[in-house]
Amino acid sequence: MKIEINNLHFTYPGEIIALSGINLSIESGEKVAIVGQNGSGKTTLVKHFNGLLLPTNGTIRIGDWDTKDHSVAELASRVGYVFQNPDEQLFNSDVKSELGFGPRNLGYDDDRTEELVEDAIELTGLDNYRDTNPYDLSPTWRKMVALGSIIALDSPIVVFDEPTTGQDAQSVEVIARIADELHSRGKTLITISHDIDFCAENFERIIAMSEGEILLDGSVLEVIAQEESLATTFVDPPQLTRLGKELGFDQTVNDQASFLGAYRLSHEQN
């Protein structure tokens, strides 16, 4: 499902301009990371995707729907939004009913709900906790419950708000694996993150924002090579990219595989 944004402006009450003239289109099945300093408008932008915020000016369309014409709850069938803090949404007494909350809201019948919940449990690895109260789980697992509760919506577009904040290496890996799986099912994935290493390793397209405008928009390698532009919105290129540059590699690298590839290449040349 395509996301199309036309000349989007958004001003918060009190004349605080958060977005000024965003033009953007995201095709079905893309993996997009949005980066930028605090206050650059990342969150304001993605909150438009499921109608939590409505444009002051301009339009945003999700498939054939203009977000202005549909409630957030209706848009949930198209755009799943994973909030940063799981504690601001969990309320059921066990994981299973927590995951079933979304599908039931969307009006799916018991069989379909059961199917979606089981799928989300499998993806997030919550198998042993299906009857546990979410508040008895560690924060890491509570985040998985929140993630699972959006996966269970089975929406074609999934937005992650800072998925890796406060997570250890192991659970970052789990999140990356979940993202891969959703991607292979043809879903559009969008994340906002300060974790540029995570974005560079797991996403295909990066949008850098600064002061309510799009600063850079392109493939991962194109964007992370622009060290100077990124610096204006206080984003450092990934550590491996910087190391590669210091070592004088010819091409930009974004993950271990490409780093090792470039490293071998430069050794052979010498």
Place this chain on the structure above:
Amino acid sequence: MHQKLSFYVDRDSFLHHLNPLTKLTLVLTLVILSFLGLSYWLPTIIFLFIIIPLSFLGKVAQEFFNATVKLLLPVVGFLFVMQAFFHPDGTQVIFSIWIFDVTVESLSFAYLTASRILTMVASFLILLLTTHPSDLMSDLTRRGVSGNLSYVITSTLQIIPQMQVKAGTIIDAQQSRGLETTGNVFNRVKAVVPLVGPLVFGSLVEVEERAIAIEARAFTAPLKKTSLREIPDRAAERAARWIFIGVIIIAIGLRIWLL
């Protein structure tokens, strides 16, 4: 994103620069004067000729009038009606509705009560509009008011806007999971548990975190604490406070001996 923590309006004025205790003493003086009953018109005079000019002096006149109207109009209106109809002794009947007589005495009593309440609330409004709550509290704590008391007052002032922000996020998160929170009564009732649940759980967790956080800053340490906020207190203000106290004593004396 921008929530008001209190009535406080950040401006640069003479009143804003006064020590909080000076303003508090002034307010108490005005309130005591209007409640002592030295003169029928005294509360009105205080309101018109002291409080209103003070609101201009503090550069908060507009906020002051807005808040006064919003807060007081319903109260004063209600009071007028109740007193007018139910005041026990009155002889000069102006008009009657069913078994109720509206008398001159009842109206004048209603006016007196209304003007006293107006003066009391309005003078506290001036204090709140021109004094940051933490300034008031740290000044009082420095002068020996219990830290527990000032913590309870300041945290109460802050907790409401914080809860509002939190409630907003919870509504967003649950709507994003397909929950309809608007529309018919059925939708709204169904939405109560998913909205209130996380708010209550979250607040309980927060209480513990707050307790740990303030204890980490040695809240209960039995020592005299210093404050990061420098609150100026001039000799002239100390003198002014003694004058206010003098006025109160004289007024009470007049009330006892003369009336």
